[in-house]
Amino acid sequence: MSRVYNFSAGPAVLPEEVLKEAAAEMLDYNGTGMSVMEMSHRSKAFEEIITTAEQDLRDLMNIPDNYKVLFLQGGASQQFAMIPMNLMKNRVADYIITGQWAKKAAKEAEKYGKVNRVASSEDKTFSYIPDCSDLPISEDADYVYICENNTIYGTKFKELPNTKGKTLVADVSSCFLSEPVDVTKYGLIYGGVQKNIGPAGVVIVIIREDLITEDVLPGTPTMLTYKTHADAKSLYNTPPAYGIYICGKVFKWLKDMGGLSVMKERNEKKAKVLYDFLDQSKLFKGTVEKKDRSLMNVPFVTGDADLDAKFVKEAKEAGLENLKGHRTVGGMRASIYNAMPYEGVVALVDFMKKFEEENL
Numbered sequence: 001m002s003r004v005y006n007f008s009a010g011p012a013v014l015p016e017e018v019l020k021e022a023a024a025e026m027l028d029y030n031g032t033g034m035s036v037m038e039m040s041h042r043s044k045a046f047e048e049i050i051t052t053a054e055q056d057l058r059d060l061m062n063i064p065d066n067y068k069v070l071f072l073q074g075g076a077s078q079q080f081a082m083i084p085m086n087l088m089k090n091r092v093a094d095y096i097i098t099g100q101w102a103k104k105a106a107k108e109a110e111k112y113g114k115v116n117r118v119a120s121s122e123d124k125t126f127s128y129i130p131d132c133s134d135l136p137i138s139e140d141a142d143y144v145y146i147c148e149n150n151t152i153y154g155t156k157f158k159e160l161p162n163t164k165g166k167t168l169v170a171d172v173s174s175c176f177l178s179e180p181v182d183v184t185k186y187g188l189i190y191g192g193v194q195k196n197i198g199p200a201g202v203v204i205v206i207i208r209e210d211l212i213t214e215d216v217l218p219g220t221p222t223m224l225t226y227k228t229h230a231d232a233k234s235l236y237n238t239p240p241a242y243g244i245y246i247c248g249k250v251f252k253w254l255k256d257m258g259g260l261s262v263m264k265e266r267n268e269k270k271a272k273v274l275y276d277f278l279d280q281s282k283l284f285k286g287t288v289e290k291k292d293r294s295l296m297n298v299p300f301v302t303g304d305a306d307l308d309a310k311f312v313k314e315a316k317e318a319g320l321e322n323l324k325g326h327r328t329v330g331g332m333r334a335s336i337y338n339a340m341p342y343e344g345v346v347a348l349v350d351f352m353k354k355f356e357e358e359n360l
């Protein structure tokens with residue numbers, strides 16, 4: 001068996017220890033004589049899996065008691081609709097547009113109410129985070145929406161926007177658990193787990209209790225009402241049970257590693273290797289304003305599409321996979337999530353140095 005260094009933006013690399021444990025438990029989970037995949041979601045064994053996963057996530061993120069943790073399905077994209085359906089009491093929301101995902105979320109929300117795009121970085125291909133210290137927040141906005149880490153463009157909010165007292169809603173799909181967060185600053189935090197936490201199919205929503213009400217927009221399906229899932233502790237219907245089990249293992253792994261402060265240090269150390277190289281390279285160039293650089297997704301280009309393609313091909317041959325940039329922007333992108341080891345980033349930079357020597 002040989003494993004590659006996988007720089008995919010998602011689904012993405014998972015900790016090898018977690019995969020090995022899951023493999024060892026595949027046929028007989030904890031003496032039950034069955035795989036978690038085969039198990040009733042109402043069984044005692046699964047109840048323990050989901051309860052422990054939730055508690056470990058609460059410990060990692062220091063989630064206050066007045067927030068619920070929901071394990072849902074439908075991908076992060078389903079939240080683009082679920083958020084307005086549940087939170088748009090006045091039918092007004094403010095969106096900060098820092099990339100394709102925020103753009104899509106805003107467009108979806110427009111089906112349900114008035115969307116004010118209060119800031120955008122589209123003028124420079126989303127290569128920076130706009131100043132959000134004094135935005136024209138709408139008087140009657142039900143919430144202010146951000147995509148906290150922009151997977152495609154490689155930017156991250158280093159400071160949260162000043163929402164002027166309005167509820168902050170954040171898509172953290174690509175920076176989930178990569179560093180400590182102050183949950184109390186948000187009304188709702190959500191993310192698809194397939195980047196930093198687990199296999200595709202699970203979305204985690206962390207939502208303040210006062211935002212969970214029956215007063216949702218008319219026609220909101222039962223399955224798209226937060227209250228349904230909060231009341232049923234994420235077991236209203238069959239949840240993505242195996243995915244939740246793997247998420248739980250990743251939470252344990254993160255705790256064993258020392259928690260989110262340690263992950264932040266590790267992630268900063270990893271990202272620095274790559275950014276430092278990019279900053280002095282004569283061939284490769286980072287595409288993002290330095291102050292807004294993501295620790296998780298690092299886009300870069302040579303400026304020559306053919307050379308970019310050659311790089312991606314040769315990198316793959318060298319065991320460095322999935323370095324092609326998003327189909328809408330081209331170039332390269334290295335996603336270096338929690339589970340990407342330091343050695344993987346060093347191997348990438350070594351390869352880039354060699355490629356530069358051969359191609360300059």
Ligand SMILES: Cc1ncc(COP(=O)(O)O)c(C=O)c1O
Nearest residue numbers: 075076077101151171173174192
């Ligand atoms: C920041 C962000 N939000 C939302 C999505 C959409 O996620 P999903 O495919 O789970 O709907 C992605 C996906 O890649 C993403 O990076």
